Amino acid sequence: MNDSSSTHHRLGDLQLRILKVLWSVPEASVADVHGRLQSTQPLAYTTVATLLRRMEARGLVAHREQGRSFVYRATVEASEVGASLGHRMVEQVFEGSLTDAVSHLLRTRDVRREELDALEKLIREAKRRTR
Amino acid sequence: MNDSSSTHHRLGDLQLRILKVLWSVPEASVADVHGRLQSTQPLAYTTVATLLRRMEARGLVAHREQGRSFVYRATVEASEVGASLGHRMVEQVFEGSLTDAVSHLLRTRDVRREELDALEKLIREAKRRTR
DNA sequence: ACACATTTATGACAGTTGTAGTACTACAAC
DNA sequence: GTTGTAGTACTACAACTGTCATAAATGTGT
Known part of the structure; x- marks a missing residue:
């Protein structure tokens, strides 16, 4: 990368x-x-x-x-920096489990309904891509 | 909190x-x-x-x-520390949008199919809880 | 008793971060 | 031209982090 x-x-x-x-x-x-x-x-x-x-x-x-x-x-993008923090969080704290990380995010952040819908869509798209 | x-x-x-x-x-x-x-x-x-x-x-x-x-x-739990990192990532980098943050995680991490399934389930549960 | 190994306690140092005072420079207004 | 004013450059410093070396204490084996 x-x-x-x-x-x-x-x-x-x-x-x-x-x-x-x-x-x-x-x-x-x-x-x-x-x-x-x-x-x-x-x-x-x-x-x-x-x-x-x-x-x-x-x-x-x-x-x-x-x-x-x-x-x-x-000169760096938000996504680059987000990658660092995200990687750190997922790897070091949640032992590489994205599910655990996201699960934690969901539980500690009081998410609105639209966000959940958006997330669901996001995951369906990811699945389609992986298929 | x-x-x-x-x-x-x-x-x-x-x-x-x-x-x-x-x-x-x-x-x-x-x-x-x-x-x-x-x-x-x-x-x-x-x-x-x-x-x-x-x-x-x-x-x-x-x-x-x-x-x-x-x-x-x-004496601190992984979830506590994860909260810090997650909060930092979501708030500071992704302007408070959990969707953007997770979207980024999905795009940069090459997730396996089972993870996606688990995530989907997670979100459905969250929705049920919010309803 | 003596040498050896294991383990904690201190002290040190360089690099980074947040924080800001001071100094220097250059333009703006009279 | 002298005086503000606004801007950058430099210096300093305390706190924190990673990194150990050295010292001191407390065993263990023979």
Whole structure:
């Protein structure tokens, strides 16, 4: 497959939250990211700037210069990062059993009816593909 | 619900692997844990001992003394830790959509037919419960 | 008693993460 | 041109993680 799991081997919470912002828009300046995060948690501007620079060094984001400011974009996809976390959860915690993992998700998350319908459809499709 | 997410806020890889061992048996001495891990990765005995002691300080494991050696057991359940990882994955990466998260799991994991059947059953049960 | 093995306790160190203060740079307005 | 202002770069630091080496304690065998 790829070495995605090695690149974002261990992502901290703030880094994940920053990525989350960057996944929701095509690009964002430091001020933009800071503003978005600020709404949930007070953070110094420089904290965000520092994290973004460190994350760029690790290849998680990239920037272009617009005037005197940097405009960042994510260079990893949510699905890649999700794969890491999902793999970790399924393999390490649930001994490789996807069923157990999903079962747990269902039990601990209070899912709405439409979600269940969507999931059912999803699985039927997967079955069709596997047949 | 509870504050489980605060206790094992950020678990490192080795800690997770140690817990995995401790989840697979009722209890295990340091040597046992070390032996199990040794098979996949060369590790100094003291590394494991140190980690276990640190983990006990954080309430992740506990020990009793048997003669001169410590016998550890996990004090958190796999499902608790799975909840953290699952929550993190679903909320932060997949914007709260369990469907997207599971969909991703299905696509990236090459699931066997029986797993799909089990999942389908799981969802039907969840539906019945919600009705 | 003495050497050897087993096991826990401490101390150390490098790398990462969150956090932010300080410093430097460049433009904007007067 | 001096003064804000906004932005990046650098430095620092505490907490945590993985990693051990070394020390200290407590057996075991002969």
